[in-house]
Amino acid sequence: MSSRTVDFTAPATDAQLEALVANLRERNFEVLVVQNAAAAATAVMERVPEGVSVHSGKSKTLEDIGVVRQLMENERYDYLRRRTLKMDRKTQGDEIRRLTATPEIMLGSVQAVTEAGQLVIASASGSQIGPYASTAKKLVLVIGSQKIVPDLETALARLNVHVFPYEDARLREQLGVGTKLTRILITERDFTPGRTTIILVREPVGV
Numbered sequence: 001m002s003s004r005t006v007d008f009t010a011p012a013t014d015a016q017l018e019a020l021v022a023n024l025r026e027r028n029f030e031v032l033v034v035q036n037a038a039a040a041a042t043a044v045m046e047r048v049p050e051g052v053s054v055h056s057g058k059s060k061t062l063e064d065i066g067v068v069r070q071l072m073e074n075e076r077y078d079y080l081r082r083r084t085l086k087m088d089r090k091t092q093g094d095e096i097r098r099l100t101a102t103p104e105i106m107l108g109s110v111q112a113v114t115e116a117g118q119l120v121i122a123s124a125s126g127s128q129i130g131p132y133a134s135t136a137k138k139l140v141l142v143i144g145s146q147k148i149v150p151d152l153e154t155a156l157a158r159l160n161v162h163v164f165p166y167e168d169a170r171l172r173e174q175l176g177v178g179t180k181l182t183r184i185l186i187t188e189r190d191f192t193p194g195r196t197t198i199i200l201v202r203e204p205v206g207v
Helices: 014-026 037-045 060-065 067-073 080-084 093-101 129-135 152-175
Strands: 030-034 053-056 105-108 112-114 119-123 138-144 183-187 196-201
Touching (some): 014 030, 014 196, 053 080, 060 067, 060 105, 080 093, 093 129, 105 129
Parallel strands (some): 030 196, 053 105, 105 138, 138 196
16 A cells, blocks of 8 residues: 555544454553543543653653643652653763663553554654563553554555654754654564553544
8 A cells, every 4th residue: 555545644433443452452452442632641641650650752642632741740740751851961861761761651652553453663762662662561552543554564654754754844843953763663462461551542643
């Protein structure tokens, strides 16, 4: 399927969501389907106990649903991003790396999910790849239904022709420097049942 024939912003159908839920569960992922961004935020926060270390990669999805703001503004949560923003990356870089490598809970999203249930995650620095793959005790991923694609080929196309240009332009506008696509993680299934919860959002959220 050519990427030119795919609308990477359109929400999935109910039939696509139903089939994906079954495939994800067969791959040892816990799955919850919600309607919109507000419901997704509620579902995430219900899975983040106060006082437990929680981290997130840079995620427009989490920003759009308001989770980042809630965690940043409420000190009852041990949100590692709030802590690391106060640290000096030049003199405390190793401490930051160790601190964020093994959170109790890792939050994030993906760039694409195939209809078969494969997750595709891209990163520039790679800092979130370890916690996503294995080093976080629990992983919670929020995925807008527009990220569902037929197969891995289309998932990589979505990453390259839709997500990367957006992220690169956004960073150039904000920081004056673009991003790079240096690491791609493809998760076929969860090794430990129950480690990963996927919150599928019917309405598009994120990029």
